Amino acid sequence: MTPERQHYRLAYPATLRPRLTLTDGREFVVLDLSESGLRFAPAGGTFVSGEEMAGTVRFRSGRVFPVSGRVLRAAPTDCALRLESGIPFQLMVEEQRALLQTGRWLAS
Numbered sequence: 001m002t003p004e005r006q007h008y009r010l011a012y013p014a015t016l017r018p019r020l021t022l023t024d025g026r027e028f029v030v031l032d033l034s035e036s037g038l039r040f041a042p043a044g045g046t047f048v049s050g051e052e053m054a055g056t057v058r059f060r061s062g063r064v065f066p067v068s069g070r071v072l073r074a075a076p077t078d079c080a081l082r083l084e085s086g087i088p089f090q091l092m093v094e095e096q097r098a099l100l101q102t103g104r105w106l107a108s
Contacts, residue, residue: 008092009033010033010034010092010095011031011032012030012031012032012099013099013102016102017029018030018057018058018059019057020040020055020057021055021058022053022054022055023054023055026045028041028042028043028079029041030057033057033087033092034086034087035083035086035087035092036082037069037072037081037082037083038057038067038081038083038087039081040078040079040081041077042074042075042078042079045079046074047071047074047079048074049071049072049073050071051070051074052068053069053070053071053081054066054067054068054085055067055068059091059095060098061094061098063091065087065088067081067083067085067086067087068083068085069083069084070082070084
């Protein structure tokens with residue numbers, strides 16, 4: 001049995017995914033996110049569990065939000081980041097609303 005998630009997670013369709021830009025300038029596609037974490041496609045980047053990261057998430061609306069945290073899991077297809085400085089609940093609600101309006105909303 002898997003433990004319940006602490007926060008709701010938004011999964012994005014490929015054409016609506018936000019971008020994660022790290023402080024070193026590298027940019028990655030965000031696959032899904034919650035108030036306390038996000039998962040991104042490493043796209044050739046190499047990451048290690050426990051590694052600290054910081055950067056910004058740019059949403060399709062143009063809104064940019066700073067994030068920082070540690071890598072929980074790193075794999076060739078996705079990398080999970082536990083956020084210390086994360087996404088506010090209100091922004092998550094706005095993102096969900098925007099996805100619902102597109103008619104292409106996915107949830108996990």
